[in-house]
Amino acid sequence: MSLSAPWAQRSFERVLRVLDGGRLGHGLLICGPEKLGKRQLMHALVARLLCSEAGVTQAACGVCRSCRLLAAGTHPDYHDVTLLPNDKGVLKKEIGVDQIRGISQILGLTAQLGGAIVAAVHPADALNRAAANALLKTLEEPQDGRYLLLLTSKPHRLPATVRSRCQRIEMCLPDRDEARQWLQQQHGSGVDVQRALALAEGHPGRADDFLRHGGLALFDSVSRDLLGLARSQLTLSEVCKHWMDEQLAERLAVAVIWIRQQTVDQVRAGKLQSARVAAQYRWAQEANQVRQQLDTPLRSDLLLADLLDQWSKIGEHAGLRG
Template sequence: MSMGFSPWQQRAFERALASLDSGRLGHGLLVCGPAKLGKRALVDAIVARLLCQDASGAQPACGHCRACKLQQAGTHADAYRISFALNDKGEPRNVIVVEQIRDLGQKISLTAQLGGAIVSVIDPAEALNANAANALLKTLEEPQDGRYLILVSDTPYRLPATIRSRCQRIELRPPPLEEARAWLAGQGIDGSRIDEALALADGHPGAALALIEAQGLQLRRAVEKDLDALAQNRIALSETVKAWLDDRPAERLAHAAACVRDRGRLALLALLAQGSGEAFAELADWYDQANRVRAQLDTPLRSDLLLGELLLRWREVAAA
């Protein structure tokens, strides 16, 4: 069964299969790493292999047996996925609550309906609230044969240490630069854009691809141009605030923060050369403020006032 994996996904999958073949695959798995590296496709392949009725040893799922067909259709009776449930108003919660974990515990205590494994996925695992995490811990502390619990997380450090310590970690990390370049070229990306995108994405190929596909390179250049224009008083503050709020404000703020982070690195070099850290400290403070404003865009606070204050502060920092 072909998964179309990237090299880093394939390596992680093969390690998981080797652990399964040797009897060392944990009942609790923590699949983690930065967003856009393919964790969820990797989890789908692991789930399919655990449920497959025909594969053995270090083989991937066959893709043809009844269990595989049911899994592909999303109707396998022994596969469970826990994410954001609806609240009393019919709106998605922003946390995973204890009732969901207790319900899962009851389901996995029953006999598997297809006679094989029972596999549960919690995604995103960092969304577990305190009571849900405590309930999950009890399940992890009492593993049952043929039961697998897979936690998926972009930010595993937000999980309680007691949960992390009871899970076998399968981590995806950005690959070496040459491998990232080769993979992006294999996606049909023009070579002239690959290095620029990888530089902006700190070598992360998935983030680089997302930048290119969403015209993020053009947006980054536009944001940098606006920051320079604000610093030199060549553009009105109100005009910039309106333009940013009208078109992908969260992405623009992310690019602005990244741009200032990069300038902060240059300021740090200047600090080492001149013995003054004031410029670096100012840029670092603005970087933190930009990320706070980005997180507040979807709150009841006035976005225009937040963004206006942030960009006014940028003008002061840049002038200094």
């Protein structure tokens, strides 16, 4: 089994060398930016730790009994700990202490297939305080052939005591050339990969999302609206209605990227005074806040109207390019 992105495959091969060198820890923190393939790396590592036939620095064989049970989702020595649905079928926001107590006990048992026992917690930043404390005890008592994998793109949200007891497996952004080549393989040559990558600030996973979900068209639409508002070619209520009608959260996310890029371009061209730079970055922060408040009882139409009103004042004299 090889991982789909070359940087993920490289990370996996590094981990295999550490494993076969006898240096792989019991608690493993798999981290790095989102959408780079960390989950795939986690699954490949789980399979390799459980596989009974894999050779040195090889991935899981995919055919032994252990590999087949894992693929079927019925491996007795693998335990997946993730967010569970509540009574209404909506995913809870936290991983609770009961879920962690369960794995502490399981890691202390004899493996049913006689090999390793592996538990994976994802996303690990969703562990609540009591759950993280319970996890600490497990991390402090390492045993041979027992592995606890924690997956997160926000490792800073884990208590330092948990982080310091884990071996870190970090996946980093690839360089632009590699990211561009990979995107071209995914989307073909007729697509504006370069532009998607620039909008995603060099992040291939986000650029891939842009290309798959019409992100470039959305970017153009947001850009038209904000420029139209700044130049008084569109009214506040027109833009508000347009954004409220469709993809509000996505539009806000794209607006943040757009204003950041405009600001960087203007600064490079020597066109922007520092007070205006600060105002534009502040507006980007406000837009992010509004996006985070969309799930709260606050009225999103009022939040948006206020945000766009601020924008029309900031953008009026900003010398923006469209």
